Amino acid sequence: MSAPHPENSLNALGLMSGTSLDGVDAAIIRTNGTTITAHGPALTLPYPAELRRRLRELLDNAPGLQPDNADLKAVEHALTQVHVQAVQQLRQMAPHMPVDVIGFHGQTILHQPGRTWQIGDAAYLSHQTNLPVVHDFRSADVAAGGEGAPLVPLYHAALLHNRPAPVAVLNLGGVANLSLITRHGQIIACDTGPGNALLDDWASQHTGTPCDTDGQLAALGTVNAQVLEHLLAHPFFQQPAPKSLDRLSFHNALAHLAGLSAADGAATLVAFTVQAIARTPLPETPLEWFVCGGGRHNPTLMDALTKALPGAVYPAEHLGWNGDALEAECFGFLAIRSLAGLPLSLPTTTGVPSPQTGGRLTCMGITPWRRWFQTVPTHGFSSPT
Structure with a gap:
């Protein structure tokens, strides 16, 4: 055409x-x-x-x-x-x-x-x-x-038309979602799990601030592996794409952090977001991930993504995009x-x-x-x- x-x-x-x-x-x-x-x-x-x-x-x-x-x-x-x-x-x-x-x-x-x-x-x-x-x-x-979400994949595909596939866009809003463009041009998308919502709520409850600014709280903490694996045992994470979530779908997860320090709880929630993304069943492994949304401003979260995801991880600005827009x-x-x-x-x-x-x-x-x-x-x- x-x-x-x-x-x-x-x-x-x-x-x-x-x-x-x-x-x-x-x-x-x-x-x-x-x-x-x-x-x-x-x-x-x-x-x-x-x-x-x-x-x-x-x-x-x-x-x-x-x-x-x-x-x-x-x-x-x-x-x-x-x-x-x-x-x-x-x-x-x-x-x-x-x-x-x-x-x-x-x-x-x-x-x-x-x-x-x-x-x-x-x-x-x-x-x-x-x-x-x-x-x-x-x-x-x-x-x-349909699930009614996510709706951004067609726009992501238009933006990525000249990138080598497979390639993905990862949006870290209150809920995290991804769009994958496969080698054959297929567009596959889903919500992956919590994005910033749980971490924002945790930070608000424990520090009085609406978010973990610059990931400072999570950076001081240690991931509780037992709690993390319990959270990841939810059947949603074994479902193939497409799938979607409500912001409050995992709100009861905060109850499982009871007894953890503010920093350890934040670190565990960062790991929850990251591992939910890393374990999402996908037919192809992206060569590159371009991250948009508010979560990319959290250095602790971005560092964890870089370590956990196969392929290169970049903020959206790497391609000249405005990741907030x-x-x-x-x-x-x-x-x-x-x-x-x-x-x-x-x-x-x-x-x-x-x-x-x-x-x-x-x-x-x-x-x-x-x-x-x-x-x-x-x-x-x-x-x-």
Whole structure:
């Protein structure tokens, strides 16, 4: 297939709020949904401490919440207001890249087999920014029988199109996930286990800080091998890809650390994250791993990954990427794919029976640029079944 003409590309502003609950990542890319023409600026807008606390309460209580719950609606509005601010600030930073569409992931408050729930008011976001908004990226996949996550693999594949395979991207957010591109161009993905979530919660409980800054606490500790092996005995780690997790899927793991010092508990949690990745059943061993997400800022975690994983381990910046912006860029990319009717997920990334489109459009009205999507090719990626 010949490359789509650059004139078929649009400027998409992607928004992502991950399970670490630390704030909104926003980034602009120029893309046609198969290739990336340009990377624009990016920013992170932290959540106020009170909003972060209320979001965490929602996560803890989400299984019993009703969609019309008053507290839920109030938090959703506050969350969307921060997203509006992120859009406004980023547009001011990029007058040379006027935004055509927003890709709005929202905030996941629950992710279970057969159910995924993201909050965020797309209509309010569209009204406040006067831009079309693509949102609700996961529901169609879940309704079709998929896991609904992870959704970043197609973007990773687009970024890695010229790297020797097998090659992997590892995202260390609240939950860790990986995308593997095989020698034959197949895209295989899954959540691997906890990323930063458990370590963040442990650090908060024992030091009063929201994370283990620079891995200093874990660096002082010793891994408790018995506790580690007990945690890794969970049946999730023997399951083949694709598979996915909720942020709180392993929250009860903290109870098994009772009696450990703050430092030893942190060291054991770092080893838990790393060994879960290293033991993930994969059909091919990556030659290179490119690490993105907040976890790559933790030197103790990165050092442990380098020692445990076969192949070379690099931060995303090794390829000139912005490792803090990749997921936000991804949802800009997926917004364009959604409008073009291209798949957002594959059987080998979410377990959906066949390549699945998704996302919903909310906008002030039909705009002329939508005619562009009639020209977009629909076979930009292989779709193994």
